[in-house]
Amino acid sequence: MKTLLTGLALTLAVAAPTAAQDLKPETITEAAAIRDKALTSDLAWDVLESLTTEVGPRLAGTDADIAAVKWGMAKFKELGFDKIWKEPVTIPVWRRTHESGAIVTPYPQPVVLTAIGKSVSTPKAGLTAEVMHFKNFAEMAAAPDGVAKGKIIYISERMERHRTGRGYGKSGAARFAGPVMAARKGAIGLIIRSIGTDDQRAPHTGGTYYSDDVTKIPAAALSNPDADQMDRIIARGKPVTFNLNLQTEDLPDAITYNVIGEITGSHAPDEIIAIGGHLDSWDLGTGAIDDASGIAITVAAAKLVAEGKRPRRTIRVVMFGAEEIGIYGGAQYLVDHKDNLKNHIIGAESDFGAGRVWALSSNVGRQSLHVVDAMLALMAPLNVVRSSAVAGGSADFGAMVNAGMPAMGLDQDGTNYFDLHHTPNDTLDKVDPEELAQNVAAWVVFVKLAADWEGRFDR
Amino acid sequence: MKTLLTGLALTLAVAAPTAAQDLKPETITEAAAIRDKALTSDLAWDVLESLTTEVGPRLAGTDADIAAVKWGMAKFKELGFDKIWKEPVTIPVWRRTHESGAIVTPYPQPVVLTAIGKSVSTPKAGLTAEVMHFKNFAEMAAAPDGVAKGKIIYISERMERHRTGRGYGKSGAARFAGPVMAARKGAIGLIIRSIGTDDQRAPHTGGTYYSDDVTKIPAAALSNPDADQMDRIIARGKPVTFNLNLQTEDLPDAITYNVIGEITGSHAPDEIIAIGGHLDSWDLGTGAIDDASGIAITVAAAKLVAEGKRPRRTIRVVMFGAEEIGIYGGAQYLVDHKDNLKNHIIGAESDFGAGRVWALSSNVGRQSLHVVDAMLALMAPLNVVRSSAVAGGSADFGAMVNAGMPAMGLDQDGTNYFDLHHTPNDTLDKVDPEELAQNVAAWVVFVKLAADWEGRFDR
Numbered sequence: 001m002k003t004l005l006t007g008l009a010l011t012l013a014v015a016a017p018t019a020a021q022d023l024k025p026e027t028i029t030e031a032a033a034i035r036d037k038a039l040t041s042d043l044a045w046d047v048l049e050s051l052t053t054e055v056g057p058r059l060a061g062t063d064a065d066i067a068a069v070k071w072g073m074a075k076f077k078e079l080g081f082d083k084i085w086k087e088p089v090t091i092p093v094w095r096r097t098h099e100s101g102a103i104v105t106p107y108p109q110p111v112v113l114t115a116i117g118k119s120v121s122t123p124k125a126g127l128t129a130e131v132m133h134f135k136n137f138a139e140m141a142a143a144p145d146g147v148a149k150g151k152i153i154y155i156s157e158r159m160e161r162h163r164t165g166r167g168y169g170k171s172g173a174a175r176f177a178g179p180v181m182a183a184r185k186g187a188i189g190l191i192i193r194s195i196g197t198d199d200q201r202a203p204h205t206g207g208t209y210y211s212d213d214v215t216k217i218p219a220a221a222l223s224n225p226d227a228d229q230m231d232r233i234i235a236r237g238k239p240v241t242f243n244l245n246l247q248t249e250d251l252p253d254a255i256t257y258n259v260i261g262e263i264t265g266s267h268a269p270d271e272i273i274a275i276g277g278h279l280d281s282w283d284l285g286t287g288a289i290d291d292a293s294g295i296a297i298t299v300a301a302a303k304l305v306a307e308g309k310r311p312r313r314t315i316r317v318v319m320f321g322a323e324e325i326g327i328y329g330g331a332q333y334l335v336d337h338k339d340n341l342k343n344h345i346i347g348a349e350s351d352f353g354a355g356r357v358w359a360l361s362s363n364v365g366r367q368s369l370h371v372v373d374a375m376l377a378l379m380a381p382l383n384v385v386r387s388s389a390v391a392g393g394s395a396d397f398g399a400m401v402n403a404g405m406p407a408m409g410l411d412q413d414g415t416n417y418f419d420l421h422h423t424p425n426d427t428l429d430k431v432d433p434e435e436l437a438q439n440v441a442a443w444v445v446f447v448k449l450a451a452d453w454e455g456r457f458d459r
Numbered sequence: 460m461k462t463l464l465t466g467l468a469l470t471l472a473v474a475a476p477t478a479a480q481d482l483k484p485e486t487i488t489e490a491a492a493i494r495d496k497a498l499t500s501d502l503a504w505d506v507l508e509s510l511t512t513e514v515g516p517r518l519a520g521t522d523a524d525i526a527a528v529k530w531g532m533a534k535f536k537e538l539g540f541d542k543i544w545k546e547p548v549t550i551p552v553w554r555r556t557h558e559s560g561a562i563v564t565p566y567p568q569p570v571v572l573t574a575i576g577k578s579v580s581t582p583k584a585g586l587t588a589e590v591m592h593f594k595n596f597a598e599m600a601a602a603p604d605g606v607a608k609g610k611i612i613y614i615s616e617r618m619e620r621h622r623t624g625r626g627y628g629k630s631g632a633a634r635f636a637g638p639v640m641a642a643r644k645g646a647i648g649l650i651i652r653s654i655g656t657d658d659q660r661a662p663h664t665g666g667t668y669y670s671d672d673v674t675k676i677p678a679a680a681l682s683n684p685d686a687d688q689m690d691r692i693i694a695r696g697k698p699v700t701f702n703l704n705l706q707t708e709d710l711p712d713a714i715t716y717n718v719i720g721e722i723t724g725s726h727a728p729d730e731i732i733a734i735g736g737h738l739d740s741w742d743l744g745t746g747a748i749d750d751a752s753g754i755a756i757t758v759a760a761a762k763l764v765a766e767g768k769r770p771r772r773t774i775r776v777v778m779f780g781a782e783e784i785g786i787y788g789g790a791q792y793l794v795d796h797k798d799n800l801k802n803h804i805i806g807a808e809s810d811f812g813a814g815r816v817w818a819l820s821s822n823v824g825r826q827s828l829h830v831v832d833a834m835l836a837l838m839a840p841l842n843v844v845r846s847s848a849v850a851g852g853s854a855d856f857g858a859m860v861n862a863g864m865p866a867m868g869l870d871q872d873g874t875n876y877f878d879l880h881h882t883p884n885d886t887l888d889k890v891d892p893e894e895l896a897q898n899v900a901a902w903v904v905f906v907k908l909a910a911d912w913e914g915r916f917d918r
Binding site for chain 1: 508512513514515516522523526562566567568571660683684687692744745883886887888889
């Protein structure tokens with residue numbers, strides 16, 4: 001018994017936190033107070049309203065994108081951030097100038113569609129061809145190469161609605177990889193049902209990837225009611241002819257920026273808690289949920305934490321550039337900061353709308369799990385539970401997390417996110433101010449504890 | 460007392476129905492059976508699906524409008540109507556070829572708008588001018604003539620949501636009469652918040668009226684989220700400059716048609732129960748709720764009644780032409796049938812979407828109120844109550860009712876109607892099949908009793 005007891009005591013001694021690993025009771029108390037303050041703060045709403053109103057749509061590489069960069073610098077300054085700077089990111093520039101489509105036969109009528117981001121143009125008069133229907137990407141992929149020679153392929157899969165947004169992964173291939181695969185099948189154009197869960201005539205854009213070894217064919221997303229209409233017409237069994245007219249431009253490379261604001265830490269100013277969202281948006285809406293909300297939530301969280309006792313570590317808010325067109329800002333951030341990776345104590349991005357935070361995911365070492373537990377305890381009144389997912393840093397911090405940066409994920413309820421994602425309807429009126437404030441309340445808990453705890457989250 | 464009693468007896472004798480004025484018990488029984496059958500019938504849905512899918516948008520004077528006329532003739536034939544014909548209607552033809560708008564200063568960004576129906580064009584490059592804001596039509600009307608010289612007037616009134624649709628009357632003047640009034644104030648263009656209750660970036664078109672004694676100025680409706688954006692920008696207090704670019708065409712007059720199908724009455728074939736909806740739609744949506752639903756409900760009601768014992772009187776279904784652009788079909792119907800007005804026993808149009816019938820209004824002589832009561836009793840299981848409104852025959856039978864035709868109104872729940880009205884979102888998926896069937900169930904009660912009762916509804 002004695003030996004056994006000694007062994008147990010030893011185990012406990014090893015597992016017990018050192019002084020540096022302890023969370024101070026006042027950190028918990030202060031975090032709770034900031035959390036409660038955040039629930040009644042309008043700050044995130046005001047930041048969100050400001051960006052979406054004063055800049056509006058801000059496709060990377062456009063004048064509006066540069067206006068957003070200026071807005072970001074000015075907003076950090078207005079809010080009293082200690083250090084403010086921007087880091088250049090070289091990006092390709094794409095824009096749409098015309099998009100239209102119509103069913104030509106058997107029941108002629110226009111449809112509402114939008115070019116998938118980066119799509120090449122059709123001929124000026126559009127292209128008219130018979131439609132070949134596939135139920136989903138996999139069915140198309142399984143068909144023989146060349147099977148759709150001279151045709152327009154149509155993929156009709158409906159995206160699943162789910163809190164985690166998992167339907168995006170299931171159905172998204174039609175957009176991400178559809179144009180390349182359709183070209184392999186011989187198609188001269190691709191139309192897909194929008195990767196979205198709504199029933200509005202507001203098609204969902206979003207980027208695709210071309211491959212240099214396959215013909216680049218034009219690609220568009222139908223609004224979901226228009227996809228319903230296609231399905232009904234196809235179901236009648238007659239050949240369907242479609243006219244697709246997309247006019248787009250690839251312009252010379254441009255410079256955009258990652259805009260960075262910091263609250264300097266009191267005791268460990270070189271150690272960084274890195275948070276943020278992306279500043280650019282697609283061109284169709286004003287990017288309220290994607291991702292002005294992420295900018296607003298993280299800016300407000302940093303500011304609210306700073307309004308209390310100065311944090312031990314530095315809080316860095318990154319407004320990433322050019323996420324939508326290919327995560328250029330996120331990639332550049334790793335290039336610019338890889339030499340300082342070890343000082344990135346932990347990172348997290350908010351880029352899944354403005355729905356409530358419902359789960360906390362992490363990607364940290366076991367020695368820091370008690371801090372995650374403490375965060376969860378403080379978030380419990382906000383109805384946040386432990387996630388079963390591993391935090392990946394979201395799109396923009398993804399490269400940093402792959403390189404080793406510890407990460408947290410404040411997982412938002414995405415049930416309705418894909419009603420609006422990448423559509424003209426992504427506008428301010430769709431955000432619930434209470435849900436936005438709940439996000440900030442969860443974020444201040446994470447930021448405050450990560451900034452004031454003296455230990456490391458290293459995996 | 461005796462004298463009094465004699466007088467009372469005499470009154471009762473006069474008021475008591477004659478044999479011809481009695482509703483036969485079997486009429487009630489048969490109506491109840493058809494009503495119950497209607498609740499489980501897919502016929503209206505199938506008609507609705509057919510028109511919106513096989514024709515789609517059908518702006519009066521376009522090829523699609525003529526396709527709709529052919530569809531109507533064929534549908535009547537397919538359903539076995541006894542007499543089918545069409546009556547020509549001469550109409551002006553208007554169409555939009557381009558529409559765009561943008562806030563130029565202080566926060567440059569594009570907005571989503573649509574030309575108000577019949578709007579004239581701007582110059583090819585659009586027109587750019589400072590915005591003068593009025594809260595509503597009345598405020599604009601009260602301002603001095605010339606006050607908006609060289610400016611674009613913006614009217615920001617929000618339409619009220621109400622079951623009766625009364626907000627349309629309250630706010631609609633901005634569209635119906637706005638361009639004329641704005642021109643009187645010196646404006647060179649008009650933009651209004653959409654006459655609609657939704658929060659989608661789907662602007663509401665709809666006709667306006669120009670006056671020959673005032674300059675015709677171009678006019679557009681912003682989507683409601685874009686109007687919100689305008690309001691936020693205006694609230695910042697800086698001058699707002701706007702670019703409006705509308706390209707529209709007035710084409711030579713064309714011929715469309717009122718398409719008519721009849722179930723011939725068994726005993727009084729010359730006596731007509733006139734029902735219907737309008738066949739044309741605006742160009743933006745597929746006109747599912749406006750007014751393919753009205754066509755579907757009334758065609759199905761006539762067909763379901765005909766499937767029982769042949770009605771005593773003739774049931775006439777009119778698919779009116781060119782309602783949206785100015786009630787041309789309705790006006791022509793009066794011209795073509797005024798000599799036969801007395802044989803139009805009663806009329807009713809369905810043109811307020813596909814929401815449930817919740818109230819029954821009438822515009823009939825007191826001698827027929829017991830028939831209305833009987834209709835109400837049969838509609839009670841459908842949750843239909845007596846309306847406090849006087850039936851006006853809706854838009855297309857309005858002229859006939861003004862000329863003396865008795866009328867009923869099967870008032871639909873319009874709570875959500877103005878979310879979709881005249882927008883791209885007016886598509887089939889927005890119709891609830893059960894609500895559509897409830898409409899048909901109410902209509903068959905009205906049609907059956909009006910057709911088989913031997914009395915007259917004369918006012």
